[in-house]
Amino acid sequence: MGRSLSRFALGAFAAAAFAAGAAAQDLTIGLGANVTSIDPHFHNLSPNSNIAAHIFDRLVHQDEQQRLQPGLATEWKAVDDTTWEFKLRRGVKFHDGSDFTAADVLATLKRVPWVPNSPSSFRIYTQAIKSSETPDPYTILFKTEKPYPLLPVDLSTINIVSDKHEQSPTGDFNGGSAAIGTGPFKFVEYVPGDRIVVARNDNYWGAKPHWQKVTLKLITNNAARVAALLAGDVQIIEAVPSVDYAKLKSSTNVAIWQVTSNRVIYLHVDSFRDQTPMATDKQGALLPKNPLKDPRVRKALSKAINRPAIVDRVMEELAIPAGGLLPEGFFGASPKLKPERFDPEGARKLLTEAGYPNGFGLTIHGPNDRYPNDEKILQAIGPMFSRAGIDTKVVTLPWATFAAQGSNPNYAFSVMLVGWGSGTGEISSPLRSLIATVGPGRGASNRGRYSNPKVDQLLEQALATVDDGKREKLLQEATELAINDTALIPLHYQINVWATRKGLQYVPRADEYTLAQFVTPAK
C-alpha cells in the first residue's frame, strides 16, 4: 500500500514535471503586422517572409545584420562573369521525409513566376537567371545574361519548396498540405487574421530551436500588443511603440532588445517637373518654376531640419540621425556621409543664392499609419521649414491614399515622407529603387523622379562588377554623389525594438524579422 502510494506520488510528480516542461517549451509571439498567406511565393511582403522563414529555408540565409550565410547552399562562387555555382547541402530532408536536391531548387524557380494572381511577385529576384544546369543533384549552375553580382543576395529571399508542390496553388499552402519546407519548424495551423502555429522540426539540419510549439499571434494594435506582453499572454512582441518604450524598459518583468534597422526614413523631393504642384508663392499661386529642381534649394531644406530634435523628441530616441541610405556597417554605406548639420542660417543663405530670398510656400505630404510616428515627424518638419523662410503646410493621409496618389502615374505631391527598408541588406537596393532614373528595372519607387546620369552610370558599373571590393567602392561613390546632390533628404534610421518577458533573450535583427528560432532562455 505504502509502496503503491509512493509510486503514485512519484508518477504524479513526474507528470507534473513533464507538464511544466511542456509548457516551458511553448512560445507565443505577438506580431505587429498582418500576414496574407503561408505560400512563400505568393506575396513579396515582409510579414509573409517572416512566417516563411520558420517553415522554409533559402539557399542563402541572412544573419541578424543581413550578412549572407550558408543556408541550403553550403557555398557559392562566380565561376565566370555570367555563371554562378551553388553547392547544395547534403542530407537535408523536407518535413514529409523526402530528400532535398537540386530538383527542388529548379521547381521553386519555376514556381516563383507562376503563382497565379500574386499581388507582388518574387520574380524580380529570379528573373536575372536565364538558365540553370545541374551537373549533379547537389550542384547548380545559374547562367545570367549580364554579370549579376547580386544573385546570392536575391536568392536569399527565395524560399525553397518541394518539387512535389511546384504546381500547388496558394490555398494548399494556407491549408497546410503544401506547406512542406526544410525549415526549423513544421507547419501546424493557420487561422487567417488570428494566428499561425508551428512545431519544432526535430530533424532540422541546423541548430535546433528551443521551442516545441510556437504560436505567432497577429496583434496589430500597438497598445493591445504591449498589454498582451504585460499580461504574459505572449512572451515576446515586435515593433515596440516608442510611447511605451521607456515604461517597458523600466519594467522588472520585461527585457528590451534593440538594433539599428535597415530602414531609412527620408523626404522624397520632386526634382523632375518644371512646375511642381505643391510649391507656391507666399500668396498661394503656383510658382512658374519648380524651385526643388535647384540642388541648392534641396540642400537648404536638408539644412533646415533639426534631426537630433526629431530623434530625441518625436522618436523618443528610437532612431539615429541619417546622412545616407543605410547605416554604417552595411555593404556600400559610405562612412563619409554624415547627417546634415542643423543650420537654419545656412539654409536661408542657400535659398537667397538660389533666388528665393523670401522663401516660398510649400505643402509637404506623408502617410499617417505606415511608419512609427510618421505624422508627428512631418508636423515637426513643417515649422522647421517655415523657420528657414519656406511657409510650409503639412498634410498627412492614410497610406492607401498616399501611396495611390503619390506614385506613378499621379505623382500628386512635391515633397513627401517615405521609408525604405533594404531587403537585400546592401545599398544597391535603395540606389536602384529610389535614386536611379525611372526606367526598366530602375527607379521603381523613385517618387521624386530624381535623375542624374553620373549616378546612373556608376550604379550600372557597380551592378556589373562581380568583385565585392570594387563593387562596394563604386556603390559608395554613387551614393556620395547622389546624397551630396540631395537626390533625397535622409532623416533618420529607425531602431527595431523587441520586448520579451524576463528570462528570455532575442537576437535583434536589422531586417525587422521576429524568428522563434532566435528566441532562447536567457543565460
Next chain:
Amino acid sequence: MSVFIIRRLIQSALVLVVMSLLVFVGIYAIGNPVEIFIAGDADQAERERVIAALGLDRPMWEQYWLFVRNAALGDLGKSFIFNQPALWLIVERMPATLELAFSAMLIAVLLGIPLGMYAGYRPDSFAGRSIMAGSILGFSLPTFWVGLMLIMIFAVWLGWLPSTGRGELGSLFGIRTSLATWDGLAHVLMPAVNLALFKLSLVIRLARAGMRENLPMDYVKFARAKGLPTRRVIFVHVFKNILIPIVTVLGLETGSVIAFAVVTETIFAWPGMGKLIIDSINNLDRPVIVAYLLITVSMFVIINLVVDILYSILDPRVRLADVKG
C-alpha cells in the same frame, strides 16, 4: 403582408446596386491600389503584370460591368491580396463576429432590461440614480479606451482573463464556436462586455423611459384595481408594452454590433469581420470592401424586416400594410 415584403425586397435591391456603384467610384477615385501592396523594388513590368492580373487595366465602367455580371451569378470576386473569394473570406470570419455580437447583445438585454425597469420603477432611490449615472458613463466613454482599461485591469493587473484573441473552439449543437469551451468563454468575456457597454446603456434608458411612461397609464391602474399582484402587473402587462421601442432599437443595434465591431475587434485582436474590413480598406482591397458592404446592407434589410414583423406580433394595433418602407 406579402405585398409589403415584396415591395421591401425591390427597394433593397435598388439600394444594393446604388451602394456598390458608389463604393466602386469612390475606390477608383483614390487611385491605383497596386501601389499599396506591391513591393517597393518591383519594376514597372511587374507592376503592369499585377495591374493586368487584377483586371485594373480596364476602364472603370468595364470593371463595374464585369463585377455586376459575376455578382449576378453569385461571384463577388477574389480578394486582391489574399487571392481567395471575397465572400468566402467574410463568411470564414463571420462566426467569430457573430459569437461576439451574440454575447454582447445577451449581456445588454439580460442586464439592461432589469436594471432599466428597476430604475424606472424606483427612479428616486439611490440604486435607481446610480444605474442612470452608470448609463451615462456607458454612453460617453469611448470604446477603445474602455477596452484598454479592461485589459489593463483584468489581464495585466489582476491576471484573471486573457488579454487578446479568440479561445479554443468547441462544438455546441453542431456549431463550431468558442462559446462552447471555458477557454473560449474567458476570451470572449472582455470584448463582449466592451462591445455591450453602449447597448447596455441604451437598453437601460429605453426600459426606464418605458416604465416611467407606462406606470401612470390607465391600464396599470385598472389592473391594480382589479387586485392583480404588482409583480404580475409589471412583468406581464407593463413589460410587454415597454418592449416595442426596445425591440426596434435592439434590431438596428444588432446589425451595427455585427457590422461595426471594428474597434473592439482591433483592440482585442479578435479575428472577425471588423478587423477584415479595416485591413481591406487599408489595402484598398475592393472586392472584399464591396462584398462586405453588400452583406452588411442585406443584413440590415433583413433585420428591419424582422423587426417590422415582430411589431405586429407584439402590438396587434400595428398592421404591416400601413408601414411605409
